[in-house]
Amino acid sequence: MTDLKRYIPILEWAPRYTRQAFGDDLVAAAIVTIMLIPQSLAYALLAGLPVEAGLYASIMPLLVYSVFGTSRSLAVGPVAVVSLMTAAAIGDVAQAGTASYWEAALMLALMSGGFLLVLGVLHLGFLANFISHPVISGFITASAIIIAMSQMRHILGVEAQGQTLFEVLLGLLEKITAPNFATLAIGISTIGFLAVTRLRGKQVLRSFGLAERSADVLAKAGPILAVAASILVVALFGLEARGVAVVGDVPSGLPSLTFPSFDLELARQLLAPAVLISLIGFVESISVAQTLAAKKRQSIDPDQELIGLGVANVAAGMSGGYPVTGGFARSVVNFDAGANTQAAGAFAGIGIALAALFLTPVLYNLPKAVLAATIIVAVLSLVDLAALGRTWRFSRGDAVAMVATIATTLGLGVEIGIITGVAVSIGLHLFRSSRPHTAVVGRMPGTEHFRNIKRHDVEICSEVVTLRIDESLYFANARFLEEEVSELVEASPNIKHFILMCPAVNTVDASALESLELINARLKDAGITFHLSEVKGPVMDRLKRTNFLDDLTGRVFLSQHQAEKETRACLDAPSGSDTPLVAAQKASSSTGT
């Protein structure tokens, strides 16, 4: 039963559902529904699908997520970046506007859902962690730029296609000389209206005396107002006849349950996009879900979230939708509007179902330019080029990964962009840890502390050399360590004892073990005793399972202080001579601890 509750969280919360929670959820659902209607239509347009696909993607997925999801605030449905990725993926396998195009979208949703389910059942959600923050940030910025530019054709009232920035711009440039002026007027005024309500709406409403929260929520209704007003204007002035592209006939009613005919070749072509869409969607969803849950000291279960989103996508694929995920903006609205449980999401799904049943005739006169304007204003807020500067100041490597992601996404498309970003960030991480920070250390006079001889005035003894390595030892840096030791030994003519100080070595793999054995053997050949100090418990446990400690010419010391004391003592003993501590020469310009 506990297990069942883990996999079907509704069994956990539904029995304790209260009238109070029902009221809260209903209010939040009403607000989210109003926000979701124009978004659903617009994102379907972005994905190259008929607008009703957006509505359908906002019905069943929301209902099933409320059964399987663990976030009480997440609002699932079509989102901008996933819609763009959908367009890119199925644009490669089918012609936009055809039945097979929509079929491919259903297939993509099913495959993406299936992949998320597999990740959830096998607890492989950590795979999404390999898409680093700078890569996601760069990817979203670049995607937003492509999305905004691609929607310009609806604002200009021209036909143009393209998946990379270059293609989109080229398509637009060809047509820009002959825009439809009625469309342009509607588009530009909508962008202006939406931008103003987004930036100043709340302030204006508050100056009319509305309460903080009401003003906040009402300001989010800008898009639905624009939709309503534009429908009226087009109908009143007969603008369709003036060449304003409108949504046109949208079938009334609910989607029927279908299962796309399975096409192995299509599945093969959609596999990589489905995997990428799943991971990107999961990353976007999980971060907003975790942030909102933390605000109320609730928690979510990432593995179960994979299952919740997986089932939602399967439902999207079987009910005329396309890939969905938890949206950032609308989840925040849901949370702020007081959503108490997952039921709020289900109610919003029912709200969209009612819209699909009764509202579609009204949508006939809705100009595509208005939907494009809502997309443009929404996505431009996602463009964050300032993040590049912040990242550069903090970490050059991350900034390089970010630039690579932005450049390849803009230039070569979303799929290559995200793959390049991940490859570059993994490569740079491996590169960094393959050349770890090391320091020759000496004793701070009068203490038991050992510090970098380049940074501090420390005492050293020319016959005992201690190298501290600040990284776990593994294959990529094992040979680096060998070289560091060789160079150090070569530069230390009097060396009798070499101590490797390991306070930051969290693991030692088989390659590093062989390197340690080699170092031991090479030092032995050269008449130098090899010691270790400050080895961590788990590393020591592991070394004990090998012959290394038997072969080690020296000892393993718990503390560096002890290592230094005892190696110096054994120097003193045989020779009887003095082995003076000399003050190490501190280099004037260097980094390190």
Added chain:
Amino acid sequence: MTDLKRYIPILEWAPRYTRQAFGDDLVAAAIVTIMLIPQSLAYALLAGLPVEAGLYASIMPLLVYSVFGTSRSLAVGPVAVVSLMTAAAIGDVAQAGTASYWEAALMLALMSGGFLLVLGVLHLGFLANFISHPVISGFITASAIIIAMSQMRHILGVEAQGQTLFEVLLGLLEKITAPNFATLAIGISTIGFLAVTRLRGKQVLRSFGLAERSADVLAKAGPILAVAASILVVALFGLEARGVAVVGDVPSGLPSLTFPSFDLELARQLLAPAVLISLIGFVESISVAQTLAAKKRQSIDPDQELIGLGVANVAAGMSGGYPVTGGFARSVVNFDAGANTQAAGAFAGIGIALAALFLTPVLYNLPKAVLAATIIVAVLSLVDLAALGRTWRFSRGDAVAMVATIATTLGLGVEIGIITGVAVSIGLHLFRSSRPHTAVVGRMPGTEHFRNIKRHDVEICSEVVTLRIDESLYFANARFLEEEVSELVEASPNIKHFILMCPAVNTVDASALESLELINARLKDAGITFHLSEVKGPVMDRLKRTNFLDDLTGRVFLSQHQAEKETRACLDAPSGSDTPLVAAQKASSSTGT
């Protein structure tokens, strides 16, 4: 001038060359030449090339390596694994025995040399470090098995081909029913003789009164004795007429300098093999060079070694050879025989040139079975399946990478094998560091030390929770940390202060910074103060370049002791009540420090 000496090491050592060194080098070269003649012929056979290609690959490459190489003991030339990889690479693009097959081998050597030169000039030798020891070990074991099995056709005296173990076995099984018995007799007796001389030769020679070192060196002459004896036997008994395959006519003379006609399509096909051959060859060469250099407290320069091997391969490609590298066994012989400088290698090259000029007529009657036998005995000593058990005991992840390498190399070929091994080992490394070891710590009574509450009897205070993380923080484990903190906070109802203890955190990347910011914000929402302790200097320097420290609700403490003291003090102050230290419940069965 210094720079010139760095890139052309012969300018460094030649002016100081002594008569004594000349004598040493000449003796070593004579011994290496005797060892290299049968090896060169045999490995050429393994690569699917005419035997003279092996001789040619042992002339110019040795001469140029002595100019550009930094190892005084390395013996460059054809080696088993690289010969197998050559056969696999060019077997895909040309038919064995044709002129275009040899042309492809020359191209491969040129490309491989060019790639090594690029790596050397750009200081990219560390790339080879990503081939971990277990992957190399597994790769060599699997290659040796394939090589030995593939040579069985020469022992049986049948025709059979194949690059994977499966293909080789299948080819042999088809023909095994009709062996050539004269060939089989020669092959089996040679294997027996070589195995005995290898295992017992030194002992036997010493029992005849030879000195240790002479016995050691003479025992290595087994293959040349087998070659000489078999030539005599075949000539005396006219065995060629009995179906014993012999080497036949080998052209006398030195190779002419050529440059392969450049074929872009061929270059494209050979690119991946050339890269893999370069890296594997470099790894094999550098490890033996470093080991031998260390024995005399000399050092080698890895970047210059790339240049030395690169030029050697270019030379091989321009003088009728095929890819070469520093061989393990023969470098050890060179070292043991007293090689003093790089000149020993050049003298061995001259030795082989003399053989190519004057010895080839003698080789007519050399049975291929004898060459195959020398290969089989040499490579079987490389098979190290016991390494699998040793690795498994030390590190499961490394053992998995090793098994994956062996299985894919045997089953799918050398190129897929090495790529799979590298991918698996990088994947497992990332996986491990994505779920680092963490421990909730408490104070050891009466000390300033903090230890894992699951392992030690420590004192904790329910309002102050400290988590120690034993890994650098980066994108792959950033979200893991967020989850750990969430779970810990949820399980600690009285928590007021949360301390993240960072003694093993060597770096924090941009993703981890965002996670730390999120953790700070989430804890703030929940009314919990967030502190850090024992942050390393370079990490602190980096954090200071961001707003993180301004936004941090708590403080950064130099030591965990101070962190605990001060957070407890600020608990005591406002409430005035007692916040008793309670003895943490030590879990009975758990791991960690």
